[in-house]
Amino acid sequence: xxxxxSVAGAGSAPSGKPKKREHWASPLGAILxxxxxxxxxxxxxxxxxxAGENGGGAFVLIYLGLVFTIGLSVLVAELAIGRLAQAxxxxxxxxxxxPRWAVIGWLGVASALIILSFYSIVAGWTVxxxxxxxxxxxxxxxxxxxxxxxxxxAQPLTPLLFGAGFxxxxxxxxxxxxxxxxxxxxxxxxxxxxxxxxxxxxRALTLPGALDGVAFLFAPDFGAVDFDTINAALGQAFFSLxxxxxxxxxxxxxxxxxxxxxxxxxxxxxLDTGIAISAGLVVLPAVFAFGLEPxxxxxxxxxxxxxxxxxxxxxxxxxTLFFVLLAFAALTSTVALMExxxxxxxxxxxxRRHTAAVLTGMVAFVLGIPSSWSLGxxxxxxxxxxxxxxxxxxxxxxLMLPLGGLLxxxxxxxxxxxxxxxxxxxxxxxxxxxxxxxxxxxxLAPVAIAWILVSGLLGG
Ligand code: PFF
Numbered sequence: 384x385x386x387x388x389s390v391a392g393a394g395s396a397p398s399g400k401p402k403k404r405e406h407w408a409s410p411l412g413a414i415l416x417x418x419x420x421x422x423x424x425x426x427x428x429x430x431x432x433x434a435g436e437n438g439g440g441a442f443v444l445i446y447l448g449l450v451f452t453i454g455l456s457v458l459v460a461e462l463a464i465g466r467l468a469q470a471x472x473x474x475x476x477x478x479x480x481x482p483r484w485a486v487i488g489w490l491g492v493a494s495a496l497i498i499l500s501f502y503s504i505v506a507g508w509t510v511x512x513x514x515x516x517x518x519x520x521x522x523x524x525x526x527x528x529x530x531x532x533x534x535x536x537a538q539p540l541t542p543l544l545f546g547a548g549f550x551x552x553x554x555x556x557x558x559x560x561x562x563x564x565x566x567x568x569x570x571x572x573x574x575x576x577x578x579x580x581x582x583x584x585x586r587a588l589t590l591p592g593a594l595d596g597v598a599f600l601f602a603p604d605f606g607a608v609d610f611d612t613i614n615a616a617l618g619q620a621f622f623s624l625x626x627x628x629x630x631x632x633x634x635x636x637x638x639x640x641x642x643x644x645x646x647x648x649x650x651x652x653x654l655d656t657g658i659a660i661s662a663g664l665v666v667l668p669a670v671f672a673f674g675l676e677p678x679x680x681x682x683x684x685x686x687x688x689x690x691x692x693x694x695x696x697x698x699x700x701x702x703t704l705f706f707v708l709l710a711f712a713a714l715t716s717t718v719a720l721m722e723x724x725x726x727x728x729x730x731x732x733x734x735r736r737h738t739a740a741v742l743t744g745m746v747a748f749v750l751g752i753p754s755s756w757s758l759g760x761x762x763x764x765x766x767x768x769x770x771x772x773x774x775x776x777x778x779x780x781x782l783m784l785p786l787g788g789l790l791x792x793x794x795x796x797x798x799x800x801x802x803x804x805x806x807x808x809x810x811x812x813x814x815x816x817x818x819x820x821x822x823x824x825x826x827l828a829p830v831a832i833a834w835i836l837v838s839g840l841l842g843g
Contacts, residue, residue, distance in 0.1 A: 425619070442608075461629070476488050479802075495720050505713070521693045532685045547748055572712070580662065599671065613835055614781055725739040
């Protein structure tokens, strides 16, 4: 338990008294909230289609290598900075370093808004799909899941309405505050998601032909690796672990000295990676079992899973449950995208929590409209062959998040130095781990990220 009582919402603190910073009610709640941030559409929607587009095994191996070195180390850094500063991302860098380091926080706020804008659109699809499943849209013989998907996302209004609904629910959770909103939601939803994913994995792996999908995911073909693969794997590592934009930093700022940052980070990475691999083991075996195309892109989950559900006993029930839970996984992530922006507006601009939530939601919704239309009437609007949706995804995951991660690593390793290490191992223990972590944030992470970013830009 925390020593400081958690308050419901900064905005609801009695006026006149200084507002206490909110904290998580328990270490488990903190871990599940951060895992809820990490686990989302990135694991179940984005990871399987990226693995499919990038040749499978080699992508997965590079991804794992990056997650357990750079990803884990930047996660520890973000949580530790937040816990030390007890402030939102912009204020934290300002407070612990020189004012110019606040630029990392600003970059993060911008990244969070852009990701939230297109992420909430995809989250809206999951809700619409839960409805389609429940209505039995995919149980009829000869239903073409790909046609249903393409027709749905191309509509000008319906996907936006679902996106707006999703944004509203996100804002309500943020409004309720850290422990009463974010933490309670995660404590209920995360275990449910895990259970359902295991059930689906068993079903997908017992389909005839499923093993081809397993081989695709785990047998590396290094001949297919180029800079795009490495770039995509790095972007996915940051996206999936919610790194590089101050989201984990903000969640770390609701931790206090009772929370063990290193152990929490290990648990978060293990859960996030386990869920991504499991989602791969649901989607790719199904792709191969039904003779679909693994490189189908963003529609992959929305096309393959309805095909499996249509063919399995009680598929209508399982399908509905699956998309409901996917929506819940997305919700703990949209909440994590909205919170760093609101924490900044509350902490640095003195805004009330509910005003911040409504404002952030509205701005992100408007920013998302072009992304949604780029799958329909604006599909012809492209730059370097990318639609607006692709550009928003590319600029954030492949450029802004890795750049944010690079700056966070440099700041932690070279500016904070001993201060942050003392906070990681207050009794001076954990020697080897802290030393390894120091090497990664000082050298490996900055050099590797810079190399991948520069090569990706020159090559792409
Ligand atoms: N990590 C989330 C996912 O994998 O779906 C996406 C995300 C959430 C990214 C929160 C960034 C963030 F701050």
